[in-house]
C-alpha cells in the first residue's frame with residue numbers, strides 16, 4: 142500500500158488528484174504545514190526536506206518533489222494513460238510541470254503566500270509579495286498561451302493539469318483574474334471524478 146504525506150490545500154493536492162485519477166490504493170498521513178507538522182522529527186525521518194508532497198511506495202522508498210512523484214505514479218500505473226508515448230509529448234509534459242512547480246509556484250506563489258519566510262520587515266514583505274504577484278501574473282499568461290483552445294493544458298488530461306489545478310486554486314484564492322481559457326479549464330478539472338473523490342482531503 143502507498144503512503145501519501147499530504148497537507149490539504151497545499152501543492153500536494155495535485156498528487157492527491159493523481160492518486161485518485163489512477164485509482165490507487167493509498168493511505169494518507171496528514172502533515173499540516175499550517176501547524177508546522179512538516180518540521181516534526183517523525184516526519185523529517187521520512188522526508189528530511191520537511192516538505193509535502195511525499196509518497197512512500199510499497200518497497201518503503203520515499204519519493205519527494207512533485208514532478209518525481211507524478212512521473213512515478215504515471216509510470217507505475219500505465220493503464221491510467223497519464224504518460225504519453227511520444228517523446229515530444231513527454232518532454233512537453235516535463236516542461237509544463239517544471240514551469241508550474243519551479244516558476245509559478247516556487248518563484249511566484251511562495252513569495253505571495255509566505256513572504257515572512259524570507260523577510261521580517263513589513264515593507265520588505267510587501268515588496269516581495271508584489272514581486273511574487275507579478276511573477277504569478279506572467280506565469281498565468283504563459284500558461285494561457287500554452288493551453289490555447291485546448292480543454293487541458295497540453296490536450297488530454299495529463300500530469301501537468303494536476304499541477305495546474307493547485308496553482309489555479311491558489312490564483313483564485315489570492316484574487317487573480319484568470320484568463321478565460323484557464324478559468325474554463327479550472328471548472329473542467331472540478332468536474333473530474335478524481336476531484337470529487339479528493340474533496341474530503343482538498344481543504345484544511
Ligand SMILES: N[C@@H](CCC(=O)N[C@@H](CS)C(=O)NCC(=O)O)C(=O)O
Nearest residue numbers: 151152174192193194206207208242
Ligand atoms: N519542490 C517541492 C516543493 C514542495 C513545497 O514547497 N511544498 C510546500 C507546500 S505547497 C511545503 O511543504 N511547505 C512547507 C515548508 O516549506 O515548511 C515539490 O515540488 O514538491
